[in-house]
Amino acid sequence: MLTADTLKTWCEPHFEDAVKEREFLHQHPELSYQEFKTTQYIVDELSKLDIRVERLLETGCVAIIEGAIPSERTIALRADIDALPIQEEGDAKKSFFSTNPGVAHCCGHDAHTANLLGAARVIAAHREQLVGRVILIFQPGEETLPGGGRLLCETGWLQKQNIQHIYGLHTSPSHDVGVIASRRGELMAAPDEFSVRIKGIGGHAARPHEAIDPIVIASECILALQTIVSRNVDPTEKAVITVGRIEGGTAHNIIPEEVRLWGTIRTFSKETVDLIERRMHELLAGLAKAHRAIIELDINKGYPAVINAAESSEILLNTAKALFGGEHVEDMERPIMAGEDFSFYQQEFPGAFYFVGSGSKQTDSQYVWHHPKYNVDPGFFTTAMPMMVALAFGMSTTP
Ligand SMILES: [Zn+2]
Ligand SMILES: [Zn+2]
16 A cells, blocks of 8 residues: 555656646637547547547547556546636736637636646556556536536446446635545535426506416415425425526516526435425416416426445545645535536446645635636645545555
8 A cells, every 4th residue: 555655756746747737728628528629638648658548429538547456446537628608817917818719717627637637647657556447537518418427427338347436526716725625425416407487468567457467476486486495395405496587577567478487406315306396396387277377397407416425435535634634634514505417427336526625815716616717726736636646546544
């Protein structure tokens, strides 16, 4: 078993390259499922390492590093590679702005990619000490449904690889550089989108008896939806239903024909989301009948919840503590309600997801994910890379 010092010494020579590589990727962002140049870059870099690379989807790739010590042990490490449809903003002095107008790496996936490439170089350079093998997943389309994680799982290739644990990370602007945060069990929620179309009969505001007023019905719908979490969901379960957008009407004295609502559902268990969806259909159908209106509900299923497997998260947290010391590891008290398509892998294999601190005042890197000024502090790599390498090799967690 390797020690923390050995692993850090292996990674150190690669930090500077990872910073430069991330800046290069940052300058050439591509949207979900269109990561063609990014994929070519990754494939070219991996090919230099004399390892097997496979392209399972149009974009993204997987690579296999065989260790010199034969074993059934197989660990998968995942990075997502896509950018967002955002016009980047920020300090004019920054030397590596996006060169693709309206597209930017504002979720840190450039850093995830550079980090896994760096880890690949370290692992490949020391494969004589690697027990079993490591599978590297460079995944496209994390930001856009149906999710590259889902598409990769649907190819069936991963399921044939005897994967024992899969790990993935995300930059965290709200954590200082040097910190690793994760938790056992629920980590991130399942986000589903919905829209409601309420069709009544329009008319004069002063002659409501001749109309079917969709604005009054929409008001009842919104209140009724709120009773699902408060009256139907088990109070010890976590769930959110938010109507975030409402649209209808053109003037104060016209009853409109139609009102539309849009919202999000956030849950952690399939039972809860199934219950919520069933109740939404029942309540809205009842209100449609009661008011002689037409109400259509459309639910767009997002990603499942990120639930960290017991053994994987145990290994993850112990490895982080052994590498960086307990004071740099946050065992998170609560999950967060944001979503991640890493959850698709966790439906197939035991796995754990974690956050690596990437925020620092000096580099203006404390903006929230998806902010046009989002930035990653270069110090991110000094934590992220040794952690990935340590998970790949399996390190001694007893001092
Ligand atoms: Zn994102
Ligand atoms: Zn992201």
